[in-house]
Amino acid sequence: MTSRQTLPSGQIVFDPRGAVAATEIRLAPRPETLRGVRLGVLDNSKWNASKLLRHAAAALDGFEPAAVNRYVKDSFSREAGDALLDRLAAENDVVVTAIGD
Amino acid sequence: MHDTAKLEQRGVPAAVIVTAAFVREAEVQRAALGAGDLEPVVITHPLSTLSEDEIEARAQEAAPQIERVLTRRPPPQHGGGAPARE
Amino acid sequence: MSTAQTASPQAAETVDLVEWYFRQGWTDGLPVVPPTPESVESMVAALGGDPDRVETRVPPRWGSLTREVLAVNLVLAGCRPAYAPLVRAAMLALCSPHFNLHGVQATTHMAAPLLVVNGPVRTEIGMNAGANVFGSGNRANATIGRAVRLMLLNVGGAQPGDLDKSTLGHPGKYTFCIAENEEASPWAPYHVERGYRPDDSTVFCIAAEGPHSVTNHVADDPEGVLDSIVSAMSTIAHNNAVSSGACAVVIGPEHAATIAARGWTRADVRRYLWSHTDNTWDDVSFGDRYGRVYNRNLPRWYRRRPGARIPIVPDPDDIHLFVAGGEAGRFSAFLPGWGHMTSPVLRALDGRAGGGRAPCVDGTCEL
DSSP: OOOEEEOTTSOEEEOOSOOOOOOOOOOOOOOSOSTTOEEEEEEOOOTTHHHHHHHHHHHHGGGOOSEEEEEEOSOSSSOOOHHHHHHHHHHOSEEEEEEEO | OHHHHHHHHTTOOEEEEEEGGGHHHHHHHHHHHTOTTOOOEEEOSOOTTOOHHHHHHHHHHHHHHHHHHHSSSOOGGGTSSSOOOO | OOOOOOOOSSOOOOOOHHHHHHHHTOSSSSOOOOOOHHHHHHHHHHTTSOTTOEEEEETTTTEEEEHHHHHHHHHHHTOOGGGHHHHHHHHHHHTSTTTOHHHHHHOSSOOEEEEEEESTHHHHTTOOOSTTTTSSOOHHHHHHHHHHHHHHHHTTOOOBTTTBOOSSOOGGGTOOEEEOOTTTOSSOOHHHHTTOOTTOOEEEEEEEOOOEEEEOSSOOSHHHHHHHHHHHHSOSSSHHHHHOOOEEEEEOHHHHHHHHHTTOOHHHHHHHHHHHOOOBHHHHTGGGBTBOOOOTTSOTTSOOSTTOBOOSSSSGGGEEEEEOSOSSSOEEEEEOBOOTTOOOEEEETTOOOOSSSSOEETTEEEO
8 A cells, every 4th residue: 555656757756645544343233113112312512402312202102112222421522431332222223313513 | 414324233223303404414424434324314404592482393394304304205305115325 | 646657748737836735635725845756755854764564544534644744744734843742742642542632533522632842852852841832933842843744634534524524623623733842841750750761852742722811910820820720620611520531731930929929839739729629410411401311421429419519630740730821921821621520641752661660561551
């Protein structure tokens, strides 16, 4: 893998960006509907995230989830820790999180 | 996006709500994470300065998208079938 | 843009490489130095060889920063090979999870990483720690800071207006790198306060707003000088007031001499500043003018009542104190940070952790 390239003129140039290497992750299998499903709601504590999620959870009530569980992330900018993610995965079938703004 | 990608890897379907101004950022994160199929739920920007009624309106924008992302039906903007990556 | 082609008998016209790099969008708006195989090789050698070795990945694009890519950006910025180990240490520090570079790159706030260098490397490579320390004119300060910015842009993908959503930006996004003036300081150097040896060379990184000048040409005692710095800190305008986190204070040598003449130590200074800033809960909640605000970004132990005084950062250790600048002029500077969403980091050039209490992972210590 090299950043070096040659232009049609023969001049040598270098790409300063570096490669983006990523292995594709497979999405989790989905339920057919939200009815009877445990819904986790993860608030990342940005401005108005909790209000938005409260209203959104109420709007999703029409789909008849079995339960709505609420969680708050300590810092809106950092990634959620493994402990919180493990809890979310153990206690819920699906998760909605907000907000990227 | 990182949290949602990690949840998907734990076998939990996850939907993240972003405002329209952050769709591009979400795209780049998906590419970097190898999570191209992870569709964000997009609502009108901004959110931080809204009244309770305006927030309710955003929640109404979000709810049908959340339901689609979390269940088997793909989001309509890709017209069904595998999402095309440009 | 162009793929490699075998040389044809009529090669295409020579292009102006300075213009070519501009056209790719790989510059900070200023002309870059077009790299050659020789100049890139010199930088790779200064990094220890092994051009394909991945040093780290740079958010938000998560581009792989190989030694070769690092070398290319060092040349683009105008660095000398002697600067390479310092720039690498800075990139490793910035890309550690503690710093949350992803957030710093993407935020609408103007914060940009400030680098402060300590130890013998400063004089070895000719850095400026004296007059005009935040300004221009010194190749090491200028190009080290610039190389970091070019990598944040090119490898990290933080193009202004695209993934870099900073509303206003600040001039530090061209370059923002200083050295502590250890020679003029009456106190131990910053890195020694943090548990390193004086002959360790370190780089400190904090996401910071631009310097806010603090003038005081009247006071001849520590409290007088520090009260002016307190005044600069006691405002709701900067990000620490609403988002907590850490900040930096740079004290000019004349001010430092006045403070130290009465026996005040680094710890005395930081504790005085922390104790006497006078933001109140009413200030940061706008007197409930827009409804009652809880503000989860501030610590839960801040008293949320009218009249309650609240500190501008949670702890005196969240004030990162340096002595820098020229020996004439009674000025200091306050640099607010971004908030609790990022932690400042400190890293030795050789990756050795200091002996202090800070948690260190792979050589980068969270402060």
